[in-house]
Amino acid sequence: MSTSGILFAGFGGQGLLFSGKILATAGLIENREVSWLPSYGPEMRGGTANCSVRLSDEPIGSPIVSKPDILVAMNIPSYHKFISEVVPGGIVVTDSSLVKAHTDRMDIKRFEVEATKISQDEGLDGISNMILVGKLVKESGIISFNTLEKAVHKCVGEKKVHLLEYNIKAIKLGMSL
Amino acid sequence: MEEKVLMKGNEALAEGAIRAGCRHYFGYPITPQTEIAAYMSRRMPHVGGIFLQAESEIAAVNMVLGAASAGVRAMTSSSSPGISLKSEGISYLAGSDLPCVIVNIQRAGPGLGGIQPSQADYYLATKSPGHGDLHMLVFAPSTVQEMADLISHAFNKADEYRVPAMILGDGMLGQMMEPVILPAEREVKTSKPWAANGHQNKRPHNIINSLFLEADILENRILDRYKRYAVIEHNETRAENFMTDDAKILIIAYGASARIAKSALTAARKEGIAAGLLRPITLWPFPVKEINAAAENARDILTVELSMGQMVTDVKLAVQGRRPVHFFGRTGGMMPTPEDVLEEIRKIERNGSI
Structure with missing residues (x-):
């Protein structure tokens, strides 16, 4: 697939933008064309927010991902909003601690990860998003773990170096599921 | 680097x-x-x-x-x-x-x-x-x-x-x-030399x-x-030509809409529609010469904007009725998808010049 559109959707504060940034940075490291676009509306403050990421081998026109190849849904409203938009054959990763919803769609690959619960059990509070990133990377093969690890190093700021290993641990955990 | x-x-x-x-x-x-x-x-x-x-x-x-x-x-x-x-x-x-x-x-x-x-x-x-x-x-x-x-x-x-x-x-x-x-x-x-930055008694003061x-x-x-x-x-006019040489349908768009138009026309090309994009980089001065050069072999012009149609008036003035100028836009903060623009391109291809 020469172009992949990835959509992270959920509540503001769940780390959607950061998850997107990790993937976009990984794409940059692999010298691919990438774009990252947040929803920057009032929905950021508590409602549903989302983040569009494109990884491509061609120049990217629209950075808006309205028909995602990969959807990461971290709350129910986002799941309902976007599940019907996923392209046939697409991948859907949901945080099943928060999203308990059924779909009739048989033409997508759906993966349920109890990310919030697992993150609490494993002392990874607040970074359930990275568990889901690990899972999506494992199932889609969109980027290698090595690149992903480099991307995390790039994206975790100097002031937050102590969080590096937690992020890596969460990704590895997601990849093991 | x-x-x-x-x-x-x-x-x-x-x-x-x-x-x-x-x-x-x-x-x-x-x-x-x-x-x-x-x-x-x-x-x-x-x-x-x-x-x-x-x-x-x-x-x-x-x-x-x-x-x-x-x-x-x-x-x-x-x-x-x-x-x-x-x-x-x-x-x-x-x-x-x-x-x-x-x-x-x-x-x-x-x-x-x-x-x-x-x-x-x-x-x-x-x-x-x-x-x-x-x-x-x-x-x-x-x-x-x-x-x-x-x-x-x-x-x-x-x-x-x-x-x-x-x-x-x-x-x-x-x-x-x-x-x-x-x-x-x-x-x-x-x-x-015109700046009002202190004459230090060495020159008349600037106003x-x-x-x-x-x-x-x-x-x-x-x-x-x-x-x-x-x-x-x-x-000082500047514009980017993208696949305009043999374009029968010439799209004119700038900024964000030019990106969407590029994706749309790339898809149109795959369907055998000869579409191209002239992207103004300077809006004033408006690239009149560049547009006319790109429109030389075009049959139709399509202007795409995130508005009700503003630059399209300059495009019409530039080509002076020599080519039909169509318009497609969304407004109020809505963004067209490349598919929306592609559909417009198809319509123009089907209907020919109206």
Whole structure:
């Protein structure tokens, strides 16, 4: 697939933008064309927010991902909003601690990860998003773990170096599921 | 060579401005351009520059007038409603022959409108940035790379012609991240003998003014300025040609809509439709010659904008009825998908010239 559109959707504060940034940075490291676009509306403050990421081998026109190849849904409203938009054959990763919803769609690959619960059990509070990133990377093969690890190093700021290993641990955990 | 980094359009533009020698930024926050002000507030203290959050947009543009009068590279930025407020200052800047850069990261209007991307300030930027006979240079980036690059070009041209320049972006370009290679830091050596920066008893004092109560004197000043505008119109148009050589359907779009149009026409090509894109990079001066050259072999022209149709009037004026000019736009902050534009291209292909 020469172009992949990835959509992270959920509540503001769940780390959607950061998850997107990790993937976009990984794409940059692999010298691919990438774009990252947040929803920057009032929905950021508590409602549903989302983040569009494109990884491509061609120049990217629209950075808006309205028909995602990969959807990461971290709350129910986002799941309902976007599940019907996923392209046939697409991948859907949901945080099943928060999203308990059924779909009739048989033409997508759906993966349920109890990310919030697992993150609490494993002392990874607040970074359930990275568990889901690990899972999506494992199932889609969109980027290698090595690149992903480099991307995390790039994206975790100097002031937050102590969080590096937690992020890596969460990704590895997601990849093991 | 600089490393490729992932940056938001707003931040790349701000860093581009600093590297172009801008050390004076005055602003007032408004979505979706606030990252420019935030970035400037963080960076300016480290480069010996000034960041000042003004009490209003009007105050900010008048601070730019003061700084530009002293001969330094100064800029302000805002989004559509804030640019309306700056109109008065822009007119005074133009009337005082002051170079500076004003950034408009457009959002939907009219009124407070919305905060989603828009291109509905085209008329405001190119036709009537303020009262009186005046123009300002208007540059339209369409990638994060161009956000970083065009700002330095805008400062250079503003200085060269002593006119205000605008970067006309939109919420999508401001908010999105893309890989960018930041331009090298440049030393600015523009001589500004007209600047009011202290004569130290060595020269007569310079006056920066836009008030001329004698009509004949004012008319002469405007005529002189229009001679400069004519040089600008002759020398400074810029446009990108994308697959225009054999294009039967020529799309004309700038900024965010040009990106969407590019995806659409690439898909159209795969269906055997010969579509191409002429992307104006300068909106004033408008690339009339470039459009006519690209339209030479075209059967139809399609203008795509995030508005109810503003640039399309300039396209019609440019081709003077020699080609049918169609229009497709979304407004209010709605973004067309490449599929929407592709459908328009197909319609024109099917129906031929109407």
